[in-house]
Amino acid sequence: NAGVTQTPKFRILKIGQSMTLQCTQDMNHNYMYWYRQDPGMGLKLIYYSVGAGITDKGEVPNGYNVSRSTTEDFPLxxxxAAPSQTSVYFCASKWGGTSGHNEQFFGPGTRLTVL
Amino acid sequence: AQTVTQSQPEMSVQEAETVTLSCTYDTSESDYYLFWYKQPPSRQMILVIRQEAYKQQNATENRFSVNFQKAAKSFSLKISDSQLGDAAMYFCAYSHSMTQGGSEKLVFGKGTKLTVNP
Structure with a gap:
């Protein structure tokens, strides 16, 4: 299994441009998440999904949108783009429900710079 | 809302020695999970250890162990026989119980940067 994969690894955007960060997992997890990590900080939740067709906002959703058309993919x-969105973005997935150990598996992250 | 506090921005330890990283949290729930994640320079988030709040026994994983004090809402990580490869950012994280539904998101502290000196 590849686990959670993210593309691209790095990206520089100009203010006002748009882009999509890709996230795919091959573990058949129903829950998926997008976090952002600002310098010197822990991760903060942007959006999450509990299954295909279901998404909801996290702590810092402004300026972002998500969709979940399949179990595997969760693009952000x-x-x-604004300079305040300069950050490292992590996608994560887990098996939600009453079984398992509640562990989230993370992708390698995307470093985004907005100039 | 739940919060997680790591009061040590940086810590250092000599190779082969023991170090303890501190974490406190605030929650009104009785059933939850606590985690320590390691983030090396590669940025990959790696789960080090987990603790279920309903378990009184402290979790251990090889050289890593926790001191879970539920009443004090404290969850410290002890690394024994420190190795150069342990150098990383360490994040303490909280998640409510799976039986409560919702996002089951992780709430992270700001992290502790651990340096291991040879």
């Missing part, structure tokens, strides 16, 4: 969309 930035419509009008």
């Amino acid at each position: 969309r930035l419509e009008l």
